[in-house]
Amino acid sequence: MKYTNRRQSLGSQFSRTLFVIPSGELRMRSHSVAYRFKVASDFLYLCGVEVAEAYLVVAGEKSYFLSDHIGAASALWEDVNSLMSEDLEKLFNIEFAAVSKLQDILQDHLRDFDRLAFPVGRSEWLDRTLLEQVSFQNRRRSRFTSIPLALCDSRTLVGRLRHKKEADEIDLMRMAAQKSSAVYQELFQKNLLGASERDVANFLESEFMKQGMHWTAYETIVGSGERGTTLHARATERILRSGETVLIDAAGEWQGYCADITRVLPVGKSFSKEQKTIYEIVLKAQKEVLKKIRPGETLASLHETAQQFLLQGLKEAGITGEISELMPHSTSHWIGMDVHDPSAYVDESGNAVKLSEGMSFTVEPGLYFRDKSSAYYGIGVRIEDDVVVTDQGCEILSSASKEVEEIENLRSKLELN
Ligand SMILES: [Mn+2]
Known part of the structure; x- marks a missing residue:
């Protein structure tokens, strides 16, 4: 029902817009092996199914699921585009068709x-097919309306x-953040001396998997020393x-659903005086932002x-510098099924979107000292x-330790040489 409801609200909220949402295609990683398939978030959001090379058409109250692999029983080689029996429950209330029927379906409905x-520029085939359709429609459209068919x-x-997460989406986001936070707690207690950045990334990623997560939310970032x-x-x-x-x-x-967490920790047991100074400034700023969050901001x-x-x-602390250079990024971005969720930052009148219940985002102030003449050169701190x-x-969905004392306590238990 969840997915049917979402498609219905899309159809009713944008009643003059017909949607074509592709699930995405397999891309080759090497000669004969494809990259692991990641279904397009909009597609997953609207039908809950993770298959490649399928298309969802939402035409007002009517929806279609287009795939050439419907009913393909148990696949012998690959099943990345085959529907499983549990998928069929999610696709309740939807009409199935082969991909070749896309043009016919559009011709039947577009006049209304x-x-x-559609996601413009994502697939050459879809771009070309839909442009042809718009061209065709607009040639005959003047017979019944003076409004041109527009692409968006x-x-x-x-x-x-x-943009506004439903209760069960928030549950999934909380799980993503909690499981990821648990991995940070493991990391804080790990001896990192002699390890490479790659070792740290491998450790984190294998711990995410041990938590039952299927994937990292984005490519793991590990910046040691001045690379921070x-x-x-x-x-x-x-x-x-x-x-x-x-x-x-x-x-x-x-x-x-994605989590997005940043922490900075000493490689040894404790922060240096300079590192701690910067860390505390960033932490204070982050906590002040968290305190200020409420609907209307x-x-x-x-x-x-x-x-x-x-x-x-x-x-x-007596430190000088331009804030736009020391913190060259935004404090926040939307987060959800995508680590940078695609919701807009301004409303239709161009004003900043006012926060309201269910919106989710990151809070990640940082300071990065890249000027070699600074006494703080090479220190990079972001807390997210x-x-x-x-x-x-x-x-606050994530809960990895961030107080200096807490982190240093965890680090102090290490048996370091
Ligand atoms: Mn982020």
């Missing part, structure tokens, strides 16, 4: 719509529906050194709060948690 929405991007519109000042440092073979910190931005995906106002407290902390807006404030 003013817009055709489906992601923006489905993103509006996905690169915002998205890929894990390399660089060996972690005593006295350095390591910035880790990693999380898993739970049943299609905007991500822009939260970003201002973060900058204000970072600046205040820097000033108190995931939240969902409640009626009065927010629920």
Whole structure:
């Protein structure tokens, strides 16, 4: 019912728009082996099925599921595009057709719509097919309407529906964040001396899997030493050194929902004085932002709060620098089925979206010292948690330790040489 309801609200909220939502195609990773298939989030959101090369058409109250593999019993070689029996329950109330029927279905319905929405530019085949259809429709359309058939991007519109999370979505997001947080607790108690960034990434990813998660929510970021000042440092073979910190931005995906967590920890047992100074400034700013979250605020106002407290902390510590250089990224982004959920940041009048119950996003202020003349050169700190807006404030979904004392306590139990 959940998926039927979502398709119905899409159809009724955008009653003049016909949607074509592809599940995605397999892409080759090497000569004969494809990348692991990741279904398009909009498709998963609207039908709950993880198959490749399928298309969902939502035409008002009527929906179609297009696939060339319906009824393909047990596949001998590959089953990535075959429907399982549990999928059929999710596709209740939907009409099945072969992919070759797409043009016919569009011809039957498009005359009742003013817009055709699909993820423009995602698939060459779909782009070409739908453009041909628009061209065809517009040639004969003038016989019954003066409104041209317009094309638009489906992601923006489905993103509006996905913006406020339903209760069961919040449960899944909480699980993703909690399981990912548990992995951080393991990491805090791990001896990292002599390990490479790659070792750390491998450890985190295998722990996500041990938590039952199917995948990482995004490519694991591990930046040790001055590489912590690169915002998205890929894990390399660089060996972690005593006295350095390591910035880790990693999380898993739970049943299609993402977490996004960043922590910075000392490679040894404790932070240096300079590292601790910066860490505390960022932590204070992050906590002030978390306190401020409630319906009616905007991500822009939260970003201002973060900058204000970072600046205040820097000033108190006697550190100078441009905030736009020290923190070159935003404080928040939407999160959900995608780690950067595609919902808009401004409303139709161009004003910042006001937070309301069920919206979920990250809070991740940071400071990165890339100027070699600074006494703080090479220190990179970002502290990131995931939240969902409640009626009065927010629920913080992730719970990995972030107090200096807590982290140093966990690190102090290590048997280091
Ligand atoms: Mn993030």
